[in-house]
Amino acid sequence: MKVLITGTSRGIGRAICEKFLKEGHSVIGFDLLPCDIGDKNYCHEIVDISKNLPDIDGVEILINNAGVQNSKDIDVNLKGTIAVTEKYAFSDKIKSVLFIASASATSGSEFPEYAASKGGVVAYMKNVALRIAKYGATANSLSPGGVLTESNDRVINDKKLWEKIMSLTLLPKWATVGEIADWAYFMTVVNKSMTAQDVLVDNGEIAKAEFVW
DSSP states (O other): OEEEEEOOSSHHHHHHHHHHHHTTOEEEEEESSOOOOOOTTEEEEEOOTTSOOOOOOOOOEEEEOOOOSSTTHIIIIIIIHHHHHHHHTOSTTOOEEEEEOOTHHHHOOSOHHHHHHHHHHHHHHHHHHHHHGGGTOEEEEEEESSBOOGGGHHHHTOHHHHHHHHHTSSSOSOBOHHHHHHHHHIIIIIOSSOOSOEEEESTTHHHHOOOOO
């Protein structure tokens, strides 16, 4: 299938991209940064999703992964995601749309703008599910808790903070990017009946309800 993924240069987005390529799909990746994925079925586009979007026809799976944690939270995480979805999702080719949100959308933890942007993504996902059903397509969001990525190295490498986080997490670990990629693949390719749902993958982080990082 023809898959469009935003934020593919590193972390979760790159892992999702590599998963789909491994399974034989054609992938188009959007990112502000270049990407060294050399697969013949991968096409990389340097794109700022909060600004201009290229014309692409026939997207079958759309995965909105691009996100930031800075002053542009709302512009990229929410407004950019909406722009990408409105441009590429609503056609008779579409099979599934997935939004990578965050456990913060449920807990309200982390930076105010970030939590608000991800909460908005989950609400928007439900709006998309209502409108995309006429194509027989699903729309869901995947909300990870802590994930082992380079962007979280500051937290992971702080021994005292890490020990406290683990003591407050029911399953004392964080997800790998490969695990999140497997969830993304299941929710868009294997899944045919679940729609308008937010799936929380946080190792029980929210269950103890004391956010420390």
